[in-house]
Structure formats: C-alpha cells, structure tokens
Amino acid sequence: xxxxxxxxxxxxxxxxxxxxxxxxxxxxxxxxxxxxxxxxxxxxxxxxxxxxxxxxxxxxxxxxxxxxxxxxxxxxxxxxxxxxxxxxxxxxxxxxxxxxxxxxxxxxxxxxxxxxxxxxxxxxxxxxxxxxxxxxxxxxxxxxxxxxxxxxxxxxxxxxxxxxxxxxxxxxxxxxxxxxxxxxxxxxxxxxxxxxxxxxxxxxxxxxxxxxxxxxxxxxxxxxxxxxxxxxxxxxxxxxxxxxxxxxxxxxxxxx
Amino acid sequence: xxxxxxxxxxxxxxxxxxxxxxxxxxxxxxxxxxxxxxxxxxxxxxxxxxxxxxxxxxxxxxxxxxxxxxxxxxxxxxxxxxxxxxxxxxxxxxxxxxxxxxxxxxxxxxxxxxxxxxxxxxxxxxxxxxxxxxxxxxxxxxxxxxxxxxxxxxxxxxxxxxxxxxxxxxxxxxxxxxxxxxxxxxxxxxxxxxxxxxxxxxxxxxxxxxxxxxxxxxxxxxxxxxxxxxxxxxxxxxxxxxxxxxxxxxx
Numbered sequence: 001x002x003x004x005x006x007x008x009x010x011x012x013x014x015x016x017x018x019x020x021x022x023x024x025x026x027x028x029x030x031x032x033x034x035x036x037x038x039x040x041x042x043x044x045x046x047x048x049x050x051x052x053x054x055x056x057x058x059x060x061x062x063x064x065x066x067x068x069x070x071x072x073x074x075x076x077x078x079x080x081x082x083x084x085x086x087x088x089x090x091x092x093x094x095x096x097x098x099x100x101x102x103x104x105x106x107x108x109x110x111x112x113x114x115x116x117x118x119x120x121x122x123x124x125x126x127x128x129x130x131x132x133x134x135x136x137x138x139x140x141x142x143x144x145x146x147x148x149x150x151x152x153x154x155x156x157x158x159x160x161x162x163x164x165x166x167x168x169x170x171x172x173x174x175x176x177x178x179x180x181x182x183x184x185x186x187x188x189x190x191x192x193x194x195x196x197x198x199x200x201x202x203x204x205x206x207x208x209x210x211x212x213x214x215x216x217x218x219x220x221x222x223x224x225x226x227x228x229x230x231x232x233x234x235x236x237x238x239x240x241x242x243x244x245x246x247x248x249x250x251x252x253x254x255x256x
Numbered sequence: 257x258x259x260x261x262x263x264x265x266x267x268x269x270x271x272x273x274x275x276x277x278x279x280x281x282x283x284x285x286x287x288x289x290x291x292x293x294x295x296x297x298x299x300x301x302x303x304x305x306x307x308x309x310x311x312x313x314x315x316x317x318x319x320x321x322x323x324x325x326x327x328x329x330x331x332x333x334x335x336x337x338x339x340x341x342x343x344x345x346x347x348x349x350x351x352x353x354x355x356x357x358x359x360x361x362x363x364x365x366x367x368x369x370x371x372x373x374x375x376x377x378x379x380x381x382x383x384x385x386x387x388x389x390x391x392x393x394x395x396x397x398x399x400x401x402x403x404x405x406x407x408x409x410x411x412x413x414x415x416x417x418x419x420x421x422x423x424x425x426x427x428x429x430x431x432x433x434x435x436x437x438x439x440x441x442x443x444x445x446x447x448x449x450x451x452x453x454x455x456x457x458x459x460x461x462x463x464x465x466x467x468x469x470x471x472x473x474x475x476x477x478x479x480x481x482x483x484x485x486x487x488x489x490x491x492x493x494x495x496x497x498x499x500x501x502x503x504x505x506x507x
Contacts, residue, residue, distance in 0.1 A: 158309055159344035159396070163357045163403060164334035173347065250329050251309055254270070 015040070058121045067121035071128040075100050078132045082139050089143040090253070091244050099236035100135050103229035107131045110228070116221055127225065130201075134226045135233040142182035142234040146241050149174045151255050158252055167246035175238045186230045190223055199223070258321045260285040260407065260438055261306055266315035268301060275301050276312075277462045285320065287454030288429060288439040290470070295444060298462040300341075303409050303442050307336040337400035338409045342416050343392035350387070350395055351380045357402035366402075373398040373428055390421025397428060407438040414448070426452055 006014070018040045025032040057067050075097070082096040089095075108127060110116075117123040150157065153174050160170035193199060194216075198206075201222050205215035245253050259282035266279040276298045283289050293299040304310040305317055308329045317324045319332065346353050354366045361369075367377045373394040379387070387395060393413055400408055410429065414422040429452065433439045443449055449456065453470035 155340050155342060155344045156346060159338070159340060160346070160356060161309065162307055162333050162338040163399065164330045165356070166330065247311075249308065249311055251311060 054125065057125060062121065064119075064121060064124070067124045070125055071104065071132075074129055074132050075104065078136050082136050085136075086140045086143055089147055089241065091241070092139075092143060095143070095237055095240045095244070096136075096139050098240060099139055099233040100132055102236045103135045103232040104128060104131050106232045107225045107229040111221070111225060126201075127222075130222060130226060131229040134230055138182060138186065138230040138233050139237050141185075142178055142237050143241055145178040145181050146175065146238060146245075147255060149178045150245055150252070154252060154255075161250060161252070167250055168242070171242045171245070175242050179234055179238050182234045183231060186227060190227055193219075193223060257285060259283055259318070260289075260320065261440075262318040262321075264316045264318075266305070266312045266317060268298075268305070268310060269313045274462050276305075279315065279464055281457065281464050281467055283440065283457070284455050285438060288433050288441060288452050289455040289457065290449050290453035291440065291442045291457045291459060292444065292446075292449050292453075293459035297459045299442050299444075299459040300411055302457075302459060303338075303411050303440060306407075306409055306440060307333050307338050309338070334403040335405050336407045336409060337403055337405035339393070339396050339400055339411065339413045341412045343387075343389060343396050345384045345387070345392050345395065348384060349381050350375070350384050353384050353395055353399050354402050357399045361402060369398045369402050370395070372401060374424060388421075390417050390424060393417060393421065393425060394428070397425070401432070401437075405437060407440060408432065410439060410441040412442050412444065415444075422448070 018036065021036055022033055024030070025036060053070075056062055057070055078100050079093055079096045082100075083093045086092050108124070108131065111127065112119040112123075117127065150171075157170050157174065161167070199219055199222070202215045202219040205218060206212055210218075245255075247253060261281075261283040263279045263281040266276060266281075267274065268276040279302070291299045291302055301310055305312060306319075308324060319327065319336065324332070346356055350370065351363070351366050354361055354369055363380070367380055370377060370380060375391060375394055375398065379391070379395075384392065384395060393416075397408075397413075408429075414425050417425065426448065429439050429441065441452060443452075449470075456466070456468060456470045457464060458466040
C-alpha cells in the first residue's frame with residue numbers, strides 16, 4: 001500500500017506537532033506563537049498552491065511546454081535568491097543565470113538524452129527543481145570563496161600580472177582553490193549518503209511504498225545528477241567571475 | 257634625452273577621492289629614482305601607474321616616448337618589472353617561482369638568477385614559503401629579473417625586513433642599476449632615500465611637490481623633513497638649473 005497517502009485526519013494529526021511547538025513557546029515565554037502560526041499556515045497555503053499547480057502541470061493533458069515554463073520560473077526565482085544571498089559579488093545575477101541554465105541543460109540533457117528517465121512533466125519538474133536548488137547554494141559558496149581568495153591573494157595576483165601573465169593565467173591557481181573548496185562538501189555528502197543520512201528523494205519513495213532497491217537506484221541517479229550539476233555551476237561561476245574581476249586593460253578590480 | 261617615464265596632466269580619481277591630481281613629471285632614463293612621501297600621499301599609486309596596475313582617469317603617461325595606451329600591456333609589464341612591499345611568494349619551490357616568470361627556464365639559468373641576488377643554488381628546490389623575509393624578497397627580485405626588464409619598480413620593498421636584509425636589497429638595487437636596469441623606488445625612509453636616490457620625487461596629498469637631482473635637493477633634506485620643505489626644495493631646484501621643475505601640481 002501507499003504509506004504516503006495522508007488523509008485530512010492524518011494532516012490534523014501531524015498538526016498536533018505544531019501545537020507542541022506552540023506549547024513550548026508559551027511555556028518558555030519565547031513569544032514565538034504568532035510566528036509559529038503564521039509560518040505553519042503559510043507553509044500549508046504555499047504547498048497547497050504548488051500542489052494544485054503541479055496537479056495541472058503533471059496532468060497528462062497539459063502540454064509539456066508548461067512544465068518547461070515552470071523550470072524557467074524556478075530558474076528566475078533561483079537567480080533572484082542567489083542575488084539576495086550574495087549581493088557583494090559583482091554581476092552575480094547574470095553569472096548565476098548562466099550557471100543555472102548550463103547546469104540544468106547539462107544535467108537534464110544527459111539524464112533525458114541517455115534515457116535514464118523518460119521525459120515528461122513528472123520527471124522534468126522535480127529533477128529540474130533539484131538541479132536548480134542545489135546550484136543556488138553551490139553558487140553562493142563558490143562565488144564568496146572566489147571573492148575571499150582574490151582579496152587575500154591580491155598582491156600575489158598582481159605580482160603574476162606584473163610578470164606578464166594574462167588575467168586567465170594569473171587567476172587560475174586561486175580559482176582552482178576556490179573550486180576545490182566549493183566542491184569538497186558536495187563530495188563529502190555523496191560519500192556519507194546512506195550511512196549517515198537518507199536523502200529526501202529516497203525517503204519520499206520509501207514512504208510512498210516503492211521497493212527500497214528501486215528507491216536507491218533513483219536516489220543514486222539523483223546524487224550523480226546533483227554532483228554533476230554542482231560541478232557545472234561552480235565551474236561556470238568560476239570562469240565568469242574570474243573574468244569579471246579583471247578590467248579590459250588587465251588590471252585587478254578593486255573589491256573593497 | 258627622452259624621459260624614462262613622462263606624465264602629462266595625470267590624475268587618478270577613485271570614487272569621490274582624488275588619489276593623484278595634475279601630475280606633470282619626467283623621470284630620467286638613468287640611475288635610481290626614489291619617490292618619497294607620507295603614507296597615503298599617492299606615491300604607491302604613482303608607481304603602479306608605471307606598469308599598468310593602475311590606469312589614470314585623466315592625462316597621459318609615456319614610457320620612452322610611447323603612450324602606455326599604445327603598448328601591449330603584458331609585454332610592457334615584462335619590461336617594467338615590479339617588486340612589492342611584502343614578498344609575493346607563489347606556492348611551490350623557488351624554482352617554481354622563477355618558472356612563473358619563464359616557464360621554460362633552464363635549471364642552470366634559474367640557479368644563475370638566484371645567485372645574482374645572493375641566494376644559494378641549493379635553495380632552488382626549497383619550498384619558497386620556508387624562506388626568510390629577506391630571502392623571499394630577493395627571490396621576488398630574481399623572479400622579476402628573469403623577464404630581463406629595462407626598469408624595476410620597487411614599492412617600499414624593504415619596509416617589512418630586518419636591517420641586514422634592507423642593506424642587501426639596497427646594494428642589489430645599486431648593482432642592478434649600474435648594470436643598466438633603471439630603478440624606480442618608493443620609500444618613506446629618509447635615510448634610505450639619502451643612500452639610494454640619484455633622482456628624487458616628492459609627493460604630498462596626490463601632488464608632486466618636487467622633482468630633481470638628489471644631490472641638488474640634498475641640502476634641503478638633510479636637516480628638515482622632505483615634506484615640510486617641499487616648497488623650499490622647489491626653489492632650490494629652480495636655482496640649480498639642472499633639476500626639472502615639478503610643475504602642474506599648483507592649482
């Protein structure tokens with residue numbers, strides 16, 4: 001049977017957990033009751049709205065173009081999020097736009113192109129969401145790392161320029177450091193998966209009654225997809241930001 | 257004689273701040289030119305303009321008669337090398353550092369480059385980050401010399417070093433200058449200026465306050481500061497006939 005089929009009574013049952021949170025807030029005088037109620041209601045409304053939207057998008061009669069449209073909406077929202085989380089990074093919006101688009105095209109192109117998943121709204125929307133979602137934090141991480149590296153190693157980079165290196169050559173070792181720093185957490189997560197924690201997609205599938213071995217196969221494909229798309233995103237950001245930090249006449253842009 | 261560097265109405269504005277204003281200046285194609293001034297006066301910026309690490313927002317700079325806007329900047333930077341205030345060591349061995357300047361450098365030539373600045377041959381394979389401050393700065397000088405520059409810019413290269421290392425670097429600069437490489441050296445140390453300068457430029461508040469032969473300006477500097485007596489220095493050099501007026505700075 002499908003364990004994920006929660007009825008209204010089930011929802012009401014789950015909401016008692018919110019009541020526990022409310023009780024704790026009252027008991028400890030945290031003053032968070034209002035925030036808790038607003039957050040819980042907002043989450044329910046937002047999820048319901050998305051649920052209705054997905055129901056329309058995933059309907060077999062809805063053309064696939066609408067699902068692609070939704071991926072574009074997610075991209076736009078992701079760019080806006082990246083910009084609000086890393087406003088100190090020059091040109092973050094166009095860079096993030098390029099990076100997210102590249103990651104989405106590469107990851108989904110390969111998954112659908114190689115026939116790992118059939119191309120339909122049911123696969124496109126969640127996979128696109130996962131690629132884009134993971135790319136946001138990778139982008140924020142790698143771009144901040146690059147800015148830090150360029151501030152710390154400013155004199156070294158200028159010394160390289162002074163020896164006649166091009167901006168691309170002069171930036172390379174520092175971009176490499178930043179890329180390594182940004183990718184290592186993702187690799188560590190990939191290593192720990194299954195032992196330390198069970199990823200969301202797999203938990204969802206198992207709850208929905210899918211055979212665990214099948215769930216694992218889906219999850220493995222998703223993990224590889226995330227690894228690939230994070231690598232793509234960070235590389236695009238590194239190459240793009242690396243260029244933006246130099247002027248056309250090969251000087252280092254002042255960052256402070 | 258064509259000036260080594262020639263500034264015509266050069267200004268550099270960053271945001272709302274004028275870092276340099278109305279600089280008209282000729283640097284001689286000879287010896288060691290020392291640019292001196294208090295911190296924040298714009299002397300480092302003046303130096304950084306010479307190899308294109310900064311770009312003027314007004315006016316023009318020429319290198320041996322050619323505008324810097326017309327040169328190939330990478331080739332220019334190789335012929336106008338730069339040594340920074342703190343040693344800018346790259347990851348790897350001393351040899352790796354020299355290879356950044358010349359990726360194809362033969363080991364024998366690399367060793368010769370090290371020996372030229374008084375570093376022993378066996379340091380070639382030493383991790384460059386293990387060198388002392390003075391050794392590291394000499395490695396930076398050796399690295400710059402590998403590109404066979406016509407000019408070396410030195411931005412307070414000894415301010416982070418002990419006395420022995422200071423004298424070694426100064427002596428190296430003098431030797432290199434005698435071999436025909438022009439040196440432009442930024443300093444805020446009066447005694448160092450006296451030891452090194454053949455030509456002296458004083459900078460205050462983004463303006464050139466004096467420029468002339470060090471000997472002609474020397475008597476002014478001996479008892480007073482450079483900066484409090486800048487106007488006297490200008491008068492002194494105007495009288496000497498040899499020296500060049502700073503000009504332009506007065507608005």
